[in-house]
Amino acid sequence: MAGPALMLFNTMGRRKEPFMPLEAGRVGMYTCGPTVYNYAHIGNLRTYIFEDLLRRTLEYNGFAVRHVMNITDVGHLTSDADTGEDKMEEGARREGRSIWEIAAFYTEAFRRDIARLNILPPAVWCRATDHIAEQIELVRRLEEKGYAYRLPDGVYFDTSRFPDYGRLAMLDVEGLMAGARVRPVEGKRSPADFALWKLTPPGVKRQMEWDSPWGRGFPGWHIECSAMAMKYLGETFDIHAGGVDHINVHHTNEIAQAECATGKKFVRYWLHGEFLVMEKDKMSKSAGNFVTLQTLIDRGFDPLDYRYLCLTAHYRSQLVFRWESLEAARSARRSLLERIHGPGAAGVEAPEAAAAAAGSAAGGRAGADAGREAVRGDGEVPVRGDRAERYAARFLEAVNDDLNIPAALAVAWELARDSGIPAGGKKRLLLDFDRVFGLRLDIPPQEEPGAEIPAGVKELADRREEARRSRNWKEADALRAEIAKLGYRVEDTPSGPRISRV
Ligand code: AMP
Ligand code: ZN
Numbered sequence: 001m002a003g004p005a006l007m008l009f010n011t012m013g014r015r016k017e018p019f020m021p022l023e024a025g026r027v028g029m030y031t032c033g034p035t036v037y038n039y040a041h042i043g044n045l046r047t048y049i050f051e052d053l054l055r056r057t058l059e060y061n062g063f064a065v066r067h068v069m070n071i072t073d074v075g076h077l078t079s080d081a082d083t084g085e086d087k088m089e090e091g092a093r094r095e096g097r098s099i100w101e102i103a104a105f106y107t108e109a110f111r112r113d114i115a116r117l118n119i120l121p122p123a124v125w126c127r128a129t130d131h132i133a134e135q136i137e138l139v140r141r142l143e144e145k146g147y148a149y150r151l152p153d154g155v156y157f158d159t160s161r162f163p164d165y166g167r168l169a170m171l172d173v174e175g176l177m178a179g180a181r182v183r184p185v186e187g188k189r190s191p192a193d194f195a196l197w198k199l200t201p202p203g204v205k206r207q208m209e210w211d212s213p214w215g216r217g218f219p220g221w222h223i224e225c226s227a228m229a230m231k232y233l234g235e236t237f238d239i240h241a242g243g244v245d246h247i248n249v250h251h252t253n254e255i256a257q258a259e260c261a262t263g264k265k266f267v268r269y270w271l272h273g274e275f276l277v278m279e280k281d282k283m284s285k286s287a288g289n290f291v292t293l294q295t296l297i298d299r300g301f302d303p304l305d306y307r308y309l310c311l312t313a314h315y316r317s318q319l320v321f322r323w324e325s326l327e328a329a330r331s332a333r334r335s336l337l338e339r340i341h342g343p344g345a346a347g348v349e350a351p352e353a354a355a356a357a358a359g360s361a362a363g364g365r366a367g368a369d370a371g372r373e374a375v376r377g378d379g380e381v382p383v384r385g386d387r388a389e390r391y392a393a394r395f396l397e398a399v400n401d402d403l404n405i406p407a408a409l410a411v412a413w414e415l416a417r418d419s420g421i422p423a424g425g426k427k428r429l430l431l432d433f434d435r436v437f438g439l440r441l442d443i444p445p446q447e448e449p450g451a452e453i454p455a456g457v458k459e460l461a462d463r464r465e466e467a468r469r470s471r472n473w474k475e476a477d478a479l480r481a482e483i484a485k486l487g488y489r490v491e492d493t494p495s496g497p498r499i500s501r502v
Contacts, residue, residue, distance in 0.1 A: 199215045200218070240254075
């Protein structure tokens with residue numbers, strides 16, 4: 001029996017629509033990945049968490065998802081348009097390393113970040129530089145069909161030839177022109193036209209450049225996504241997602257390139273996540289406005305505290321980052337874990353059984369089935385099965401209403417507090433919900449992956465120890481207070497200082 005239909009807000013048309021994949025039971029999904037010239041900041045990571053929630057919701061509904069993510073390692077210019085330096089070249093210069101080293105280093109850092117946030121890895125990771133031939137081929141097709149023109153510095157897409165241009169952004173070309181703040185490229189027929197292939201200027205040697213029918217150079221930024229998405233998912237596929245900043249230019253241009261080359265619809269559902277915004281002036285100076293996951297870890301947070309924080313806001317609303325909100329998320333996540341694993345819940349069943357129950361359920365009824373079975377299987381005070389079932393149904397209704405994760409989290413909390421449901425059944429149902437949340441609710445608090453003392457706290461404790469040794473009590477006390485602010489306690493024991501979580 002089917003649960004409530006999954007409704008998704010499609011940026012194309014700006015309305016919620018029932019989700020129906022092209023092929024029954026299967027979903028092709030492409031998400032724009034990072035430009036690997038620096039660490040991802042927590043704003044970028046919010047978008048990847050949103051996309052993970054989308055994928056998990058699809059899987060919870062029983063769909064097999066083929067998720068493709070690109071790694072941009074060439075062609076993304078600092079202006080986000082057709083002028084400025086390549087971000088990768090800039091990163092390499094900043095760090096005095098080759099572009100290839102920079103790309104490998106930050107790709108690895110990105111993979112580590114998403115693993116720490118319990119984001120499921122895509123089935124296909126594709127690097128732009130591994131798909132130069134596909135990109136050249138796509139540009140060639142566009143040129144052959146008359147959608148491209150050449151200028152001295154590259155090949156450009158002629159937006160006037162695509163009547164649908166700008167439909168995703170709901171901007172008319174006039175609007176796009178008015179909004180074009182970047183320095184125009186000389187000879188461009190319209191400010192909205194964009195580079196498909198850029199030529200290396202004469203006398204310049206780039207670290208990354210390739211031969212092409214138009215001369216030595218490198219691909220424009222947008223072409224990689226059209227080329228790789230179609231290679232791995234077909235010319236028309238189900239879902240494409242990214243941050244809202246990609247609507248006006250990047251995704252608008254991806255559509256133009258793909259649809260003009262194939263004459264077919266490129267993507268059926270476009271989903272965009274709103275931004276994480278920094279509270280101005282409240283951010284510590286040393287961190288500036290560039291906060292990474294490691295910054296949070298160094299301040300004593302578990303990456304999953306940040307994930308929890310992201311779950312408290314709907315993906316289409318802006319989220320203002322405040323340290324106090326992150327602290328509140330940390331407490332909430334911990335107390336949820338304690339409710340699940342604390343006295344009464346722990347020991348009712350083997351963890352393997354819970355994991356199996358969570359893992360075996362498939363389809364829209366997964367939650368309801370797990371709940372009912374849980375209540376019956378425990379042999380405790382009999383409760384009417386539909387009590388747990390109601391939670392499961394409300395959970396599914398929330399997530400299927402365009403990923404209303406905050407509402408789903410509220411259902412989970414209500415369930416966690418409900419004394420009318422046996423602990424074992426409750427745990428099983430919460431672990432089932434966690435297939436969407438991805439909060440690792442299966443790991444008891446003391447075994448949390450981030451439970452070890454963070455480097456930042458250790459460093460403060462070392463400095464305090466040094467201050468103590470030199471009898472600088474004032475400094476030692478100040479450092480102890482700083483450690484306490486991060487949620488840790490330092491005690492002086494005969495074998496040296498001992499740090500623990502408060
Ligand atoms: P980039 O590496 O610049 O291509 O960005 C990676 C992803 O992060 C893209 O999907 C952007 O839309 C998204 N993004 C950039 N800034 C933010 C932010 N402050 N909040 C949420 N997402 C963002
Ligand atoms: Zn893209």
